[in-house]
Amino acid sequence: MAGCTCRCRQGLLKLIQSVQRLVSGSLAKDKIDDELEMTTVCYRPEGLDQLEAQTNFSKQELQILYRGFKNECPTGVVDEDTFKHIYAQFFPHGDASMYAHYLFNAFDTTNNGSIKFKDFVVGLSTLLRGTMREKLEWTFYLYDINRDGYINREEMTEIVRAIYDMMGKYTYPALKGDVPQQHVDAFFQKMDKNKDGMVTLEEFIIACQEDETMMRSMQLFENMM
DSSP, X not given: XXXXXXXXXXXXXXXXXXXXXXXXXXXXXXXXXXXXXXXXXOOOOTTHHHHXXXXXXXXXXHHHHHHHHHHHOTTSEEEHHHHHHHHHHHOTTSOOHHHHHHHHHXXXXXXXXXXXXXXXXXXXXXXXXXXXXXXXXXXXHHHOTTOSSOEEHHHHHHHHHHHHHHHHHHHOTTOOTTHHHHHHHHXXXXXXXXXXXXXXXXXXXXXXXXXXXXXXXXXXXXXXX
């Protein structure tokens, strides 16, 4: 079991890196199989046509992603520990565990403690090829930890602190303990228009669209991909 888990972690890390190149166009179509080290078995997910309609990926791209996902994780699911391990590889100078936890929950739309292929590819489609509003809606969902339809100061503080922990002191050598809170205060001053201590989806989207710096800050995951 431990060997399978380790293989899944390594495989998914490699798959995510290949997804980056596939989406950017730097992964040549005739070399996809070699790059992902896939077998010649043609995996076919159930409801491929439905997934194509639900995402911004072509049928060929979905088949490539599915083959990689199933080849590296034959069980067809990714648990939170595996997801955290993968993220830790991208941020060796910090502690990515808490941010990975929140990110995992955002992908795990059914709240069953695992990410299936559909969860994975629908989330990727939004983050990599969605409209600006779709990306901001997904980001709002990430920050809305308790899923009540609002972002409060405590939730935003938890996410921002998790981001700083992930980036690590190597990236921010002069970081002081109150910097995350200062950023949250600045965000809320711009977002919370009616000063009720909560940010709605519309307030979030309008504030991000009106402030380029805030827009960049709210799209960290897209940049990390």
